[in-house]
Amino acid sequence: MRRGFLLQWTVPSDDCPKCEASGGQCRYANNGTGFSCHCSGGVYPEKCGGSTRIKTIFIIVGAVLGAGAIFLFVFFVLHQRKKKKQAIASNEFMRSGSSMTTYSKDLELGGSPHIFTFEELEVATDGFSASRELGDGGFGTVYKGKLKDGRVVAVKRLYKNNYRRVEQFLNEVDILSRLLHQNLVILYGCTSRMSRDLLLVYEFIANGTVADHLHGSRSAERGLTWPLRLNIAIETAEALAYLHAVEIIHRDVKTTNILLDNSFHVKVADFGLSRLFPLEVTHVSTVPQGTPGYVDPVYHQCYKLTDKSDVYSFGVVLVELISSKPAVDMSRSHSEINLANMALNRIQNHEVVQLVDPELGYDTDPETKRTIDRVAEVAFQCLQMERDLRPSIKEVVEILTCVRDGDCRAKSMKKKASQKDDVHLLTEGLQFSPDSVIHRFHSQSTNHSVASNASGL
DSSP: OTTOOOOOOOOOOSOHHHHHHTTOEEEEETTTTEEEEEETTEEESSSTTHHHHHHHHHHHHHHHHHHHHHHHHHHHHHHHHHHHHHHHHHHHHHHTSHHHHHHHHHHHHTOSSEEEOHHHHHHHTTTTOGGGEEEEOSSEEEEEEEOTTSOEEEEEEEOTTOTTHHHHHHHHHHHHHHOOOTTBOOEEEEEOTTSSSOEEEEEOOTTOBHHHHHHSTTGGGOOOOHHHHHHHHHHHHHHHHHHHHTTEEOSOOOGGGEEEOTTOOEEEOOOTTOEEOOTTOOOEEOOOOSOTTTSOHHHHHHOEEOHHHHHHHHHHHHHHHHHOOOSBOTTSOGGGSBHHHHHHHHHHTTOHHHHSOGGGOTTTOHHHHHHHHHHHHHHHHHTOSSGGGSOOHHHHHHHHHHHHHTOHHHHHHHHSTTOHHHHHHHHHOSOSOHHHHHHHHHHSOHHHHHHHHHHHO
């Protein structure tokens, strides 16, 4: 034993190579357990690490599946919570006034407006093809489409990233579905507010916007003569007067929201910002919204919205019709970037000729000069900083109609024969300082002075 001995043993198993290759030692017992692979980490039936590797794989797969399940659960919970908040917000908004409740009932009862499916509008616009785009607005993209019944329509698809899109959607549907006026765009219908996308379907107006013709893509056509522009001003004012009469403030009056048909008749559009207001309420308090260059400056200061805010915006539209210039142009001098400021300065300094589009014939046609001068005065009144100094939109309609029809002189002299100052203004054209206009507003009670100027023009 001290000299040692050699023991030879034959293991009756073909699995030794696997065991030894894995770093283990073959063992064989006669006690019935048979072959086993002895490793530093334990005893295994075939080779070292065989079951450890499998166990590791199971652990990894289990961990991944578990993490995925947790992620899906969290995502589901957050999604449900978001949907619940949106539903609550929408319901609260709909409950905030009888108008929204009425619209909700209309949807439930299948009444007006007509409810389109997302799929049929997708087909109508060729899958909202880029080639069908008519333009982008503040709240969505407008596409040209054709319905199964053959009607050509404009489909507005509201932006998904606009957190107030449900409110704006319901607002526009509710307002347009209750209105009927020849100078307001017709709403054919919409999708359900629970649809995949919020879509509004309008009549298609083929001749673009007033902005397109004044200083946009169609300006080179020079299709808007001064008589057409004056008629556009009157029809737009008539549409706004109708809205104000039924207690609606448009809130976003601008030339891009004034559409023209093939006969250059007006269709006022885009009521996403509009508000219903009761007659006994003098203003609506809200966060400032609208388009730079058109927004009532008082609105920015106190967040109070009145029908006179629409009058201010319409005053900017009048100046655009006179000048063919955009409401805001950063290439102009600092004091004239805002067209309203430019107009006030030019009219105040008796420089209307510098404001007028030279293509309109202001210097060559006396009648054109007369009517442009009158419209410039109306614009000056609409753009007054103090709201009480602005005329109502109804008075603006009367003034502009009087200017177009050319019977202002007779009417005014019949009603105001005793007021020599007003008669003098009529006979002298725009040969007066707008300071006198403001003075006349201050010298009388607000309502009386505005009315006298309306009839005096």
